Amino acid sequence: QQQVKQSPQSLIVQKGGISIINCAYENTAFDYFPWYQQFPGKGPALLIAIRPDVSEKKEGRFTISFNKSAKQFSLHIMDSQPGDSATYFCAASMLGDYKLSFGAGTTVTVRA
Amino acid sequence: ETGVTQTPRHLVMGMTNKKSLKCEQHLGHNAMYWYKQSAKKPLELMFVYNFKEQTENNSVPSRFSPECPNSSHLFLHLHTLQPEDSALYLCASSQQEGDYGYTFGSGTRLTVV
Numbered sequence: 001q002q003q004v005k006q007s008p009q010s011l012i013v014q015k016g017g018i019s020i021i022n023c024a025y026e027n028t029a030f031d032y033f034p035w036y037q038q039f040p041g042k043g044p045a046l047l048i049a050i051r052p053d054v055s056e057k058k059e060g061r062f063t064i065s066f067n068k069s070a071k072q073f074s075l076h077i078m079d080s081q082p083g084d085s086a087t088y089f090c091a092a093s094m095l096g097d098y099k100l101s102f103g104a105g106t107t108v109t110v111r112a
Numbered sequence: 113e114t115g116v117t118q119t120p121r122h123l124v125m126g127m128t129n130k131k132s133l134k135c136e137q138h139l140g141h142n143a144m145y146w147y148k149q150s151a152k153k154p155l156e157l158m159f160v161y162n163f164k165e166q167t168e169n170n171s172v173p174s175r176f177s178p179e180c181p182n183s184s185h186l187f188l189h190l191h192t193l194q195p196e197d198s199a200l201y202l203c204a205s206s207q208q209e210g211d212y213g214y215t216f217g218s219g220t221r222l223t224v225v
Contacts, residue, residue: 041218
């Protein structure tokens with residue numbers, strides 16, 4: 001049973017556009033929500049993460065929005081660039097449990 | 113390199129072969145993981161080691177045998193694999209406490225023929 005549901009499975013965006021990936025979870029004990037970026041032939045790399053005490057976190061062109069009441073969080077990629085083309089995974093873990101539960105991944109293609 | 117090194121990067125093996133995948137980290141992390149990544153499927157957790165002790169075996173067939181001799185090294189021993197075992201095998205490590213971010217290796221691309 002997948003604890004974190006991610007959508008869409010893939011998306012195509014024009015250069016300069018906004019990419020939005022959504023994730024939903026059921027376990028209210030989750031307290032850490034990272035996003036990973038994976039390029040072909042590489043392992044996933046931590047991109048940005050958020051804890052539920054804040055509703056938004058921004059790092060450069062990447063923003064996580066967090067809605068605790070809806071148990072949803074999303075990744076926004078502003079001014080998308082061809083170099084952002086990759087697969088993105090959301091994940092979640094809970095205090096005292098270091099294991100991450102991953103979403104299924106979203107393949108983002110940025111067209112020049 | 114990300115701090116987690118996996119070897120070999122690519123491996124082709126026959127169904128009757130025995131081979132091993134190696135993972136090494138010098139980040140001072142306590143926990144190490146094996147994941148299987150197949151095309152168009154979610155990351156599948158296979159094994160978890162915490163302070164060298166196996167804490168999780170996610171119903172993995174016995175043809176996959178993990179070994180963790182110390183906190184820095186993790187192996188995955190393979191024998192009599194099936195073609196459907198062809199995938200990218202990822203190793204990751206993390207701290208048990210504090211931020212729970214994983215550091216992944218680049219993976220071993222395994223092809224079973």
